[in-house]
Amino acid sequence: MSDSQVRTIYGMLSFKHRSKVLKQLRKTASPELHGHQIWQSCYMIMEYLEQHPPAEQTNILEIGCGWGMLGIYCAKNFNAQVTLTDADANVFPYAHAHADLNQAQVSTKHLAFSEIGESELKDKQILIGSDICFWPEIVKPLQALLTRAIQSGVKKILIADPGRHPFLRLAEYFVTEHNAKLLSWTLDNGTKNHGKILLIETGNAPA
Numbered sequence: 618m619s620d621s622q623v624r625t626i627y628g629m630l631s632f633k634h635r636s637k638v639l640k641q642l643r644k645t646a647s648p649e650l651h652g653h654q655i656w657q658s659c660y661m662i663m664e665y666l667e668q669h670p671p672a673e674q675t676n677i678l679e680i681g682c683g684w685g686m687l688g689i690y691c692a693k694n695f696n697a698q699v700t701l702t703d704a705d706a707n708v709f710p711y712a713h714a715h716a717d718l719n720q721a722q723v724s725t726k727h728l729a730f731s732e733i734g735e736s737e738l739k740d741k742q743i744l745i746g747s748d749i750c751f752w753p754e755i756v757k758p759l760q761a762l763l764t765r766a767i768q769s770g771v772k773k774i775l776i777a778d779p780g781r782h783p784f785l786r787l788a789e790y791f792v793t794e795h796n797a798k799l800l801s802w803t804l805d806n807g808t809k810n811h812g813k814i815l816l817i818e819t820g821n822a823p824a
């Protein structure tokens with residue numbers, strides 16, 4: 618596809634704002650919970666995973682996936698089995714378009730944080746989410762979800778954020794109660810964009 622339609626970042630292709638594909642998608646699907654673009658925080662986790670690659674075929678759950686670039690990156694680069702979830706079904710046409718563009722296989726499920734239970738979590742080794750804790754009312758359901766993930770045996774949790782207050786509250790809880798780490802991260806892509814990664818590792822983390 619031509620450079621006028623797509624850009625490449627971290628080896629991943631994404632449709633440009635004015636591309637024909639996005640123009641067409643916008644006619645039928647309008648994400649309503651900020652899932653209308655790819656957010657910078659996902660690149661922090663891509664960089665982290667580049668340095669700490671998961672094993673082949675790892676089962677990964679992405680929460681609040683939006684256009685799903687982070688999960689698609691994992692499927693493409695680590696041959697991971699990826700499930701993308703989001704509370705807003707309108708993001709999935711964008712996620713499928715980007716999975717096809719990058720020739721990656723992912724599955725999607727329409728699930729809010731509060732709807733993700735043990736049956737979804739029990740076979741996952743890694744849980745990822747970028748820029749998902751942006752309202753104060755999201756802290757409680759996310760705290761409960763991450764706690765369920767730990768209890769269900771998820772080995773590693775990575776949540777990235779520019780450093781907003783709700784995210785920092787969430788992070789503080791897991792640093793205090795679960796020995797999690799809060800990593801400061803500056804992107805290595807020339808933008809110097811920076812933020813934080815909450816890293817929760819339980820037991821023998823796979824990567």
Ligand SMILES: C[S@@+](CC[C@H](N)C(=O)[O-])C[C@H]1O[C@@H](n2cnc3c(N)ncnc32)[C@H](O)[C@@H]1O
Nearest residue numbers: 650651652655656681682683704705729730747
């Ligand atoms: C700022 S966007 C980030 C999207 C994507 N993770 C990224 O980094 O590009 C926030 C995403 O979280 C989703 N979201 C918001 N509240 C949610 C909830 N309670 N449960 C699940 N997903 C939610 C939105 O639909 C949206 O796709």
